Amino acid sequence: MAALMTLEGVTRTFGNNIALNDVSLEAHPGEVHCLLGDNGAGKSTLIKIMSGVTSPTIGQLTFDGKPVTFRSPRDAQAHGIGTVHQDVGSIPLISVARNFFLGNEPTKGWGPFRRLDHQTANRIALEQIRLMGIRRIADAEQLVGTMSGGERQALAIARALYFGAKLLILDEPTAALGVKESKIVIDLIKQAREQGIALVFITHNATHALSVGDRFTVLIQGRVASQFRRGEKTREEVLNLMAGGEAFDAVGHGD
Amino acid sequence: MTSAMETTIADPPAPPPTRFGLVERLLRVVWIGPLIAALVIYIFFVIVGGASGFFSIPGTAGWLNTAAELGIIALPVGLLMISGEFDLSTGSVVGAASIIVALGTGFYGLPIELTITMALAMGVGVGCFNALLVNATKLPSFIVTLASNFILAGTALGLSRLISGSSNVSLKDAGWAEAVLGSKWMFFNVAVLWYLLAAILAAWVLKQTRFGNWIFATGGNPDAARRAGVPVARVKLILFIWTAVSAAFVGIMSAVMYNQGNAASGQGYVFQTAIAAVIGGVLLSGGFGSVIGIVLGTFIYGIVSLGLFYTGWPTDWLATFIGGLLVIAVLTNNLIRELALNRGKKKL
Numbered sequence: 001m002a003a004l005m006t007l008e009g010v011t012r013t014f015g016n017n018i019a020l021n022d023v024s025l026e027a028h029p030g031e032v033h034c035l036l037g038d039n040g041a042g043k044s045t046l047i048k049i050m051s052g053v054t055s056p057t058i059g060q061l062t063f064d065g066k067p068v069t070f071r072s073p074r075d076a077q078a079h080g081i082g083t084v085h086q087d088v089g090s091i092p093l094i095s096v097a098r099n100f101f102l103g104n105e106p107t108k109g110w111g112p113f114r115r116l117d118h119q120t121a122n123r124i125a126l127e128q129i130r131l132m133g134i135r136r137i138a139d140a141e142q143l144v145g146t147m148s149g150g151e152r153q154a155l156a157i158a159r160a161l162y163f164g165a166k167l168l169i170l171d172e173p174t175a176a177l178g179v180k181e182s183k184i185v186i187d188l189i190k191q192a193r194e195q196g197i198a199l200v201f202i203t204h205n206a207t208h209a210l211s212v213g214d215r216f217t218v219l220i221q222g223r224v225a226s227q228f229r230r231g232e233k234t235r236e237e238v239l240n241l242m243a244g245g246e247a248f249d250a251v252g253h254g255d
Numbered sequence: 256m257t258s259a260m261e262t263t264i265a266d267p268p269a270p271p272p273t274r275f276g277l278v279e280r281l282l283r284v285v286w287i288g289p290l291i292a293a294l295v296i297y298i299f300f301v302i303v304g305g306a307s308g309f310f311s312i313p314g315t316a317g318w319l320n321t322a323a324e325l326g327i328i329a330l331p332v333g334l335l336m337i338s339g340e341f342d343l344s345t346g347s348v349v350g351a352a353s354i355i356v357a358l359g360t361g362f363y364g365l366p367i368e369l370t371i372t373m374a375l376a377m378g379v380g381v382g383c384f385n386a387l388l389v390n391a392t393k394l395p396s397f398i399v400t401l402a403s404n405f406i407l408a409g410t411a412l413g414l415s416r417l418i419s420g421s422s423n424v425s426l427k428d429a430g431w432a433e434a435v436l437g438s439k440w441m442f443f444n445v446a447v448l449w450y451l452l453a454a455i456l457a458a459w460v461l462k463q464t465r466f467g468n469w470i471f472a473t474g475g476n477p478d479a480a481r482r483a484g485v486p487v488a489r490v491k492l493i494l495f496i497w498t499a500v501s502a503a504f505v506g507i508m509s510a511v512m513y514n515q516g517n518a519a520s521g522q523g524y525v526f527q528t529a530i531a532a533v534i535g536g537v538l539l540s541g542g543f544g545s546v547i548g549i550v551l552g553t554f555i556y557g558i559v560s561l562g563l564f565y566t567g568w569p570t571d572w573l574a575t576f577i578g579g580l581l582v583i584a585v586l587t588n589n590l591i592r593e594l595a596l597n598r599g600k601k602k603l
Contacts, residue, residue, distance in 0.1 A: 074484055085482070091475035092596070093543040094468070102472050103483035105465040115463040145596040 010059030037219035052076030082165025092145030150181035286548035300562030316442030322557030333532035339541030347407035349521025352506025357516025378503030382496030474541025
């Protein structure tokens with residue numbers, strides 16, 4: 001299948017600092033593209049470019065076969081790019097439904113009597129997170145703060161998909177989660193892939209990456225150190241690359 | 256094929272949905288703490304001060320009048336705090352609005368509606384100034400509004416003395432405004448009615464409108480709010496204007512009610528409004544609070560202020576009482592919030 005989004009020769013500089021140097025990659029529908037690399041390798045800059053927060057100094061973005069430049073994150077969202085940030089964008093002390101519809105609240109009535117349609121919001125929010133396989137949440141009015149980290153990721157992913165994301169960028173979704181919670185997120189990624197969503201999955205964790213990744217890009221100091229498909233490299237080779245290409249005592253360090 | 260059965264690992268059964276019982280539902284009611292506090296304090300003063308008239312109609316009107324004047328400003332101050340910002344400039348706006356009406360009407364003989372419009376416009380101006388400075392400089396609103404409080408206090412006092420030779424100007428005839436802003440029914444000021452309207456409006460906005468959702472989000476996680484498309488700067492601008500205009504309204508009302516304006520009056524509101532909001536369960540760091548809570552916070556303030564008088568104890572101790580109450584309120588509200596968040600989390 002044709003790529004949903006491609007980056008060609010993307011370079012981004014900040015003053016004298018080259019954050020990204022000639023990076024190209026493709027995100028295909030129904031595939032998970034894992035973005036790997038150490039801190040400072042340029043992963044965040046790459047996500048910011050893909051989600052419209054900044055633009056490349058040199059290079060071309062193509063979305064759905066057409067060259068694009070995003071003016072803002074909202075612009076990227078309008079194209080169908082959903083980004084789930086590390087902090088998930090959740091607001092702990094407001095309800096699940098209010099969080100789900102933040103910025104897109106459904107209303108009813110007219111003029112000065114236009115008001116939030118709580119019923120619709122609650123029903124849809126609950127439906128959508130249930131579709132994500134989160135069954136523990138029985139009440140859309142419960143506070144987001146009562147949800148676990150994995151459940152909040154599910155909420156954020158459900159939200160992005162509901163509002164029309166075709167490409168989903170997940171920024172280290174499992175970084176702060178325990179084993180059980182991480183499994184929830186990995187399952188969500190698989191589920192979104194089956195729905196034909198293109199995913200870009202940023203992670204430090206080789207095990208998580210290898211369990212869902214279809215394509216892999218390893219960044220080292222702003223350059224693409226390696227690009228390969230599922231099964232082309234062993235776990236040890238991947239770990240070596242992630243550690244910056246140096247010899248790496250693989251046993252037990254990966255996770 | 257034959258080993259298919261063995262290699263299939265059954266998914267663990269999904270945990271059952273958490274059921275929320277009565278306790279959880281009560282804990283989720285943001286204003287449950289202030290409600291209990293208000294009842295306890297009210298009953299206390301009815302018992303201790305009831306004999307000397309706290310429970311009577313004049314006594315009730317007394318604390319309601321106090322709560323109303325405070326509350327008209329405390330409501331938007333509370334909403335502003337939910338959005339993560341402070342406004343300490345309300346005191347000077349009250350004083351400045353009262354002196355504008357008094358000078359304009361009593362000294363220059365301008366029509367009352369014109370001076371009221373001028374005072375409200377001054378409120379809009381102060382609100383814009385606060386918001387633009389906070390949005391542009393990213394300085395804490397605590398500092399920005401503290402500064403504007405001083406700037407405006409000095410300006411109002413200086414101009415008042417320059418023009419009339421005094422900081423205190425009397426206002427003879429307020430015309431129609433007398434009925435709308437200064438009338439009484441039995442012992443109840445018309446301010447109580449205005450407060451009721453203001454509270455209904457604030458509750459509607461916070462709970463039932465998109466803007467209300469944006470207020471919570473702006474205070475709870477500004478970055479996430481911005482990413483979700485919430486116009487964070489505009490939310491703050493509107494709330495700063497709302498607050499300053501409400502303070503101007505109270506200044507106008509006091510000028511009409513007492514037939515005089517005083518440039519130096521109103522400074523008490525600066526902290527009283529914030530205290531009422533916090534006692535009412537508004538989270539200092541933003542993102543949490545309710546209109547009913549703020550209203551209860553102003554009730555508590557009014558009940559304590561007036562109740563102490565009826566007990567016959569020296570009222571010098573009022574501030575001590577309020578201070579103690581503030582500490583207890585914050586601790587209790589924190590506890591309730593923690594409970595509300597952890598109840599649902601336990602499992603998994």
